[in-house]
Amino acid sequence: GENVEQHPSTLSVQEGDSAVIKCTYSDSASNYFPWYKQELGKRPQLIIDIRSNVGEKKDQRIAVTLNKTAKHFSLHITETQPEDSAVYFCAASASLGAGNMLTFGGGTRLMVKP
Amino acid sequence: GAGVSQTPSNKVTEKGKYVELRCDPISGHTALYWYRQSLGQGPEFLIYFQGTGAADDSGLPNDRFFAVRPEGSVSTLKIQRTERGDSAVYLCASSLSYLDEQFFGPGTRLTVL
Numbered sequence: 478g479e480n481v482e483q484h485p486s487t488l489s490v491q492e493g494d495s496a497v498i499k500c501t502y503s504d505s506a507s508n509y510f511p512w513y514k515q516e517l518g519k520r521p522q523l524i525i526d527i528r529s530n531v532g533e534k535k536d537q538r539i540a541v542t543l544n545k546t547a548k549h550f551s552l553h554i555t556e557t558q559p560e561d562s563a564v565y566f567c568a569a570s571a572s573l574g575a576g577n578m579l580t581f582g583g584g585t586r587l588m589v590k591p
Numbered sequence: 592g593a594g595v596s597q598t599p600s601n602k603v604t605e606k607g608k609y610v611e612l613r614c615d616p617i618s619g620h621t622a623l624y625w626y627r628q629s630l631g632q633g634p635e636f637l638i639y640f641q642g643t644g645a646a647d648d649s650g651l652p653n654d655r656f657f658a659v660r661p662e663g664s665v666s667t668l669k670i671q672r673t674e675r676g677d678s679a680v681y682l683c684a685s686s687l688s689y690l691d692e693q694f695f696g697p698g699t700r701l702t703v704l
Contacts, residue, residue: 481633483633511692511693513695519697520595520682520695520696520697520698521634521682521695522695523692523693523694526692566633566634568633572689572690576622576624576639576641576646576647576689577622577639577686577689577690577693578624578636578639578647578650579624579626579634579636579693580636581633581634581635582633583632583633584631584632584633
């Protein structure tokens with residue numbers, strides 16, 4: 478089955494700096510890569526996703542890049558703000574017509590210091 | 592509109608007891624997923640429903656776990672003979688179709704004493 482590794486497990490940055498979180502996956506059939514933000518005690522919320530037919534996607538301060546050859550994808554947050562502090566999870570799935578079951582990484586705790 | 596809801600928000604039970612956890616997906620969403628999240632870890636897939644049928648239950652850890660979705664909307668996750676290792680947050684997610692974004696519920700925190 479799919480295996481997703483996520484690094485780093487914790488990341489501390491100064492407000493205004495950039496943050497980068499990296500994930501690798503094992504199943505070459507995976508074609509959907511979402512990123513979720515989870516605040517303490519709250520539900521995971523999708524912040525951005527990318528499908529395997531594109532290499533990069535941006536949404537304001539957030540961008541995701543995908544390298545299918547190397548089987549890794551990354552989340553980039555620019556101009557970080559204290560409200561970006563949360564746990565971020567990457568995930569991968571192979572939506573082949575039989576469901577879109579997500580395999581999650583272990584999470585990255587991002588702390589943005591004011 | 593209303594998001595995914597789950598009840599109860601917290602459930603404390605004793606080892607060996609039976610529990611039921613409920614998920615109300617977003618109206619019209621045909622795909623429904625159950626995940627389990629242990630402390631400090633990412634969610635782990637349990638079971639996927641497309642409509643009323645369990646299309647993939649490969650993530651259920653053993654036969655003490657069972658889930659139903661009889662009318663293609665509300666789903667119930669049932670755990671028999673609970674064990675302390677079952678303690679976790681059980682998350683439900685729904686999507687319009689299996690290709691679409693999954694929206695998560697707030698989860699049920701299960702504690703088995």
